[in-house]
Amino acid sequence: xxxxxxxxxxxxxxxxxxxxxxxxxxxxxxxxxxxxxxxxxxxxxxxxxxxxxxxxxxxxxxxxxxxxxxxxxxxxxxxxxxxxxxxxxxxxxxxxxxxxxxxxxxxxxxxxxxxxxxxxxxxxxxxxxxxxxxxxxxxxxxxxxxxxxxxxxxxxxxxxxxxxxxxxxxxxxxxxxxxxxxxxxxxxxxxxxxxxxxxxxxxxxxxxxxxxxxxxxxxxxxxxxxxxxxxxxxxxxxxxxxxxxxxxxxxxxxxxxxxxxxxxxxxxxxxxxxxxxxxxxxxxxxxxxxxxxxxxxxxxxxxxxxxxxxxxxxxxxxxxxxxxxxxxxxxxxxxxxxxxxxxxxxxxxxxxxxxxxxxxxxxxxxxxxxxxxxxxxxxxxxxxxxxxxxxxxxxxxxxxxxxxxxxxxxxxxxxxxxxxxxxxxxxxxxxxxx
Numbered sequence: 001x002x003x004x005x006x007x008x009x010x011x012x013x014x015x016x017x018x019x020x021x022x023x024x025x026x027x028x029x030x031x032x033x034x035x036x037x038x039x040x041x042x043x044x045x046x047x048x049x050x051x052x053x054x055x056x057x058x059x060x061x062x063x064x065x066x067x068x069x070x071x072x073x074x075x076x077x078x079x080x081x082x083x084x085x086x087x088x089x090x091x092x093x094x095x096x097x098x099x100x101x102x103x104x105x106x107x108x109x110x111x112x113x114x115x116x117x118x119x120x121x122x123x124x125x126x127x128x129x130x131x132x133x134x135x136x137x138x139x140x141x142x143x144x145x146x147x148x149x150x151x152x153x154x155x156x157x158x159x160x161x162x163x164x165x166x167x168x169x170x171x172x173x174x175x176x177x178x179x180x181x182x183x184x185x186x187x188x189x190x191x192x193x194x195x196x197x198x199x200x201x202x203x204x205x206x207x208x209x210x211x212x213x214x215x216x217x218x219x220x221x222x223x224x225x226x227x228x229x230x231x232x233x234x235x236x237x238x239x240x241x242x243x244x245x246x247x248x249x250x251x252x253x254x255x256x257x258x259x260x261x262x263x264x265x266x267x268x269x270x271x272x273x274x275x276x277x278x279x280x281x282x283x284x285x286x287x288x289x290x291x292x293x294x295x296x297x298x299x300x301x302x303x304x305x306x307x308x309x310x311x312x313x314x315x316x317x318x319x320x321x322x323x324x325x326x327x328x329x330x331x332x333x334x335x336x337x338x339x340x341x342x343x344x345x346x347x348x349x350x351x352x353x354x355x356x357x358x359x360x361x362x363x364x365x366x367x368x369x370x371x372x373x374x375x376x377x378x379x380x381x382x383x384x385x386x387x388x389x390x391x392x393x394x395x396x397x398x399x400x401x402x403x404x405x406x407x408x409x410x411x412x413x414x415x416x417x418x419x420x421x422x423x424x425x426x427x428x429x430x431x432x433x434x
Contacts, residue, residue: 052226052348052361054368058233058341062376084235084383087339088112089406090199091283091313092211094333094345097227098192101126106151108141111337112198116185117141121149126194127162128185134166135180191217191331192224192349195316201408209283212312214329214349222329222349225360228368230344234378236314236336237403239344242374243287243311244273246394252377256293257369268292268299273395275402285311285402314406321363326355328363346371 093112101107101120108131109116115131117140131139133153143154150159150167159168164184166176186197186207191214197207216222232239242248249269255262269291276284287309293300302324310318317332328350335343348364355363389396 051224051357052228052364054226054228054364056228056230056372056375058231059379061230061372062379083385084339085237085404086200086407087235088198088200088336088408089236089314089403090201090204090208090408091315091406092188092195092197092207093315093335094343095128095187095194095196095335097224097347098126098189098194099224101194104146106141106144106146108139111335111343112196113200113336113338114198115139115141116196117144117151118194119144119146119151121146121162123149125149125162126187126189127151128187128196129160129164130183130185132182133158134182140182190214191318192347193331193333199408201410203409209280209313211316212310212318214318216351217329217349221351223352223357224347224349225357226348226364228346228364228371230368230371230375231337232342232344232375232378233340234342234381235340235383236334236342237400238378238381238383239334239342239374240311240314240317240403241396241399243271243285243309243317244395244399246271246273247392249289252373253370257366264296265300266294268294271394273399275398282402282405283313285399287311287317314403323355323363325359325363326350328355328360330364330367344371 095109095111095118096107101118103120103122103124105120107118109118109128116128117131118126118128120126129140129151131141133140133155135153135156135158138153138155140151140153140160144151145154146152147159150161152159157168157170158166158180160182161167162184164182166180166182169176169180186205188195188197188207188211190211195211197205199205214222249271253269254266256265256267258265269289271287271289273285273287276282276286287307289307289309291305291307293303304324306322308320308322310320312318315334317334319330319332321328321330328348331345331347331349333345335345337343346364346367348360348367350360387396
């Protein structure tokens with residue numbers, strides 16, 4: 001029996017080698033055609049099997065769309081000085097995807113007006129600490145290394161566990177003082193994402209609520225099929241406010257994505273927004289959006305999409321999409337990097353059988369194209385308070401009252417400089433790609 005399989009294996013290997021030699025000879029004789037076939041195979045493999053990754057830097061979406069005359073040195077995002085609400089609301093915010101942080105990896109973070117270090121310990125736990133070592137101020141995210149379940153400072157070798165406690169100073173045998181520790185921030189890793197709890201006022205350093213569990217994602221029955229990241233020059237409230245701004249859907253998002261077809265084919269939208277008024281659930285709001293295509297004003301069968309959307313605090317929005325091609329979750333998050341700079345992320349998850357990866361990636365691409373219609377508006381609009389609203393605008397005022405609960409108590413925001421980047425931080429948009 002063993003000899004039989006050995007003979008068969010040898011013959012099979014010989015045939016494979018022969019086929020490879022023949023293929024190589026054909027490719028050498030037809031290099032142009034072989035290159036074309038290889039490119040097509042790679043493209044098909046990339047689209048069908050690899051998760052989508054899309055990144056749009058600040059100003060990239062509107063390139064070529066805006067003609068502007070300004071003084072030399074003018075800022076693309078200049079606007080009139082305005083009174084802004086506090087820039088960093090209280091709540092959970094996305095840091096990165098779980099797949100973006102490997103065991104033993106260390107990442108330097110600049111977000112929410114803070115400098116942090118993010119690392120994943122050997123036991124798999126993700127932790128966020130204040131970036132600067134309390135000893136002599138070295139940045140733990142620049143040269144720091146994970147040692148077991150702690151991070152080691154690159155300057156003097158002090159190590160800090162995931163709770164921020166200093167558990168080793170290599171050159172002393174004395175007692176480690178309590179002041180040698182550094183601050184640890186609440187972290188929640190679920191739904192394929194790593195989140196941090198932040199309260200600028202420091203009145204609620206422990207989370208006031210927990211992030212909802214999405215069983216399909218956490219059980220791994222829904223896979224991540226793509227992620228997009230956009231940098232937007234706006235206050236943190238502007239992006240989620242779109243959920244309550246019903247009127248803009250029938251104007252900005254009405255034309256079809258393929259421009260030459262838009263006179264005949266258009267999007268038909270419907271939307272509602274309601275806050276949750278139950279005790280202990282007031283950080284939640286519910287949005288329902290329906291969309292279909294019309295041809296010459298008549299609805300096209302089979303093009304309807306319904307999204308049941310949960311708004312969770314100021315920074316997390318979960319879209320449960322029901323489409324003719326299957327169900328999917330899209331996690332939309334807004335993370336403030338600076339007072340007028342937001343990192344907006346969209347991640348699509350679906351069951352690979354009911355909605356295969358190519359379909360999920362097409363869905364995410366369509367959502368991103370719609371999102372990118374809003375980006376130039378956000379990048380240049382001014383926050384008007386109070387706004388001149390009319391009947392049909394949607395519950396914008398109700399949304400703003402709901403959102404105001406997340407403004408940290410005692411934090412008053414002065415008029416902002418016209419630049420979206422906080423003055424004096426030295427942060428540049430190109431430095432914020434993580």
